[in-house]
Amino acid sequence: MNDPKGRREFLQLLGLGGVVFASGLAGACSKILRKSAGPEDDFFFVQLSDTHWGFKGPPNPEAANTLRQAVQAVNALPIQPDFVVFTGDLTHTTDDDAERRKRMREFKAIVADLKTPVRRYMPGEHDASLDQGKAFEEQFGATRYSFDHKGIHFAVIDNVSDPQAALGDKQLDWLHADLKPLPAEAPIVVFTHRPLFDLAPQWDWATKDGSKAIDLLQQWKNVTVFYGHIHQEHHFRTGAIAHHAARSLIFPLPAPLSQPKRAPVPWDPMHPRRGLGFREIGVDESRLVLTLKEDSLEGAPTAQPAAAIGSF
Amino acid sequence: MRDALWMMLAVTLAAAAALAQDKVIAVTAERFKFTPAVIELKLGEPVVLELTTLDRKHGFQIPDLKIDESIEPGKVTRLRIVPDKAGTFPFHCDVFCGSGHEEMAGEIVVKP
Numbered sequence: 326m327n328d329p330k331g332r333r334e335f336l337q338l339l340g341l342g343g344v345v346f347a348s349g350l351a352g353a354c355s356k357i358l359r360k361s362a363g364p365e366d367d368f369f370f371v372q373l374s375d376t377h378w379g380f381k382g383p384p385n386p387e388a389a390n391t392l393r394q395a396v397q398a399v400n401a402l403p404i405q406p407d408f409v410v411f412t413g414d415l416t417h418t419t420d421d422d423a424e425r426r427k428r429m430r431e432f433k434a435i436v437a438d439l440k441t442p443v444r445r446y447m448p449g450e451h452d453a454s455l456d457q458g459k460a461f462e463e464q465f466g467a468t469r470y471s472f473d474h475k476g477i478h479f480a481v482i483d484n485v486s487d488p489q490a491a492l493g494d495k496q497l498d499w500l501h502a503d504l505k506p507l508p509a510e511a512p513i514v515v516f517t518h519r520p521l522f523d524l525a526p527q528w529d530w531a532t533k534d535g536s537k538a539i540d541l542l543q544q545w546k547n548v549t550v551f552y553g554h555i556h557q558e559h560h561f562r563t564g565a566i567a568h569h570a571a572r573s574l575i576f577p578l579p580a581p582l583s584q585p586k587r588a589p590v591p592w593d594p595m596h597p598r599r600g601l602g603f604r605e606i607g608v609d610e611s612r613l614v615l616t617l618k619e620d621s622l623e624g625a626p627t628a629q630p631a632a633a634i635g636s637f
Numbered sequence: 638m639r640d641a642l643w644m645m646l647a648v649t650l651a652a653a654a655a656l657a658q659d660k661v662i663a664v665t666a667e668r669f670k671f672t673p674a675v676i677e678l679k680l681g682e683p684v685v686l687e688l689t690t691l692d693r694k695h696g697f698q699i700p701d702l703k704i705d706e707s708i709e710p711g712k713v714t715r716l717r718i719v720p721d722k723a724g725t726f727p728f729h730c731d732v733f734c735g736s737g738h739e740e741m742a743g744e745i746v747v748k749p
Binding site: 417418419420450451454455485488489490526527528529585586587588 | 694696698700733735736738739742
């Protein structure tokens with residue numbers, strides 16, 4: 326890309342039920358998400374994903390600061406989102422149950438600095454697979470739930486508490502019961518961690534019974550899925566359903582099956598935050614068109630050193 | 638019904654005889670590796686992989702061959718493979734087992 330920093334770029338317009346893709350620097354162009362209509366007519370929320378708090382290693386020597394940088398970048402948006410959703414892997418996995426809970430408490434303390442008071446959480450396999458979600462539920466609540474916000478139905482589904490990456494029939498029954506009262510045209514947004522479709526099963530980038538969820542969701546005409554796990558922006562369609570993966574906030578991973586192993590993209594000291602970012606999702610007044618803006622952490626303000634934050 | 642039972646028994650006996658004649662390759666799983674990590678097979682030569690774990694539950698998934706098995710502590714998972722095409726077929730653990738799980742992988746190499 327030869328575009329100068331901060332330039333807005335529209336990549337695709339899909340029309341009804343579709344999305345407008347855009348990319349830019351954190352905080353550079355949020356006003357695109359607000360039209361001239363009244364403030365009640367449209368809104369936006371922010372997706373943060375794969376923060377892996379507690380990770381230490383060469384793929385991100387600045388890991389102790391990256392989450393704070395993301396919090397600052399979101400706080401620097403000229404308009405604050407209605408809510409922030411974290412699509413899993415809030416913490417990096419550990420065998421030590423006490424350390425897992427400590428990391429979760431530290432994570433909560435850091436994101437408490439977000440100006441946006443409404444935060445929605447879900448686990449990734451790093452948070453939940455070793456204890457089937459027990460610590461996550463203690464710290465953040467249910468691993469699957471739904472809520473409504475300004476005319477959109479949001480469903481959070483858990484494909485990580487089962488270490489074999491399955492949703493399970495019980496959860497699928499719950500999802501069906503949750504969506505059943507909605508008309509076929511209802512706008513629905515699904516949050517999950519792993520891709521529901523078989524993006525790259527060789528890299529464990531799939532959900533064992535994700536096809537059952539997709540078959541179920543196909544009964545509704547306006548469904549969009551936002552997920553994480555793969556540490557990169559990715560867009561895919563299964564029938565009428567759009568699936569959008571978000572960038573990570575710890576280290577990027579290579580494109581699906583682009584190399585023999587899914588090893589992290591090596592850290593570049595000249596561009597220490599390359600490939601890291603978050604997403605703003607705008608919802609227009611029709612509730613049928615979503616606007617995705619990908620914000621890079623490159624160029625975002627530097628966070629305070631970890632030592633200045635205090636202990637937990 | 639009686640004929641059906643005999644048929645099932647015959648198939649079972651035939652399968653057991655085939656298993657008894659097949660080459661056996663022991664594969665151990667432990668966090669976060671398989672041993673051996675590269676399994677070399679010959680085209681058309683049946684083998685039985687005997688999968689065991691040295692620590693906890695793991696998985697053994699070969700997406701290209703639609704194979705997805707669990708490896709439980711204290712048990713031997715036997716997997717009969719008749720390679721019908723040459724090539725390299727990656728496998729990995731699909732039961733999340735901790736930091737390093739993402740690297741727990743290997744490959745089956747089928748030579749002509």
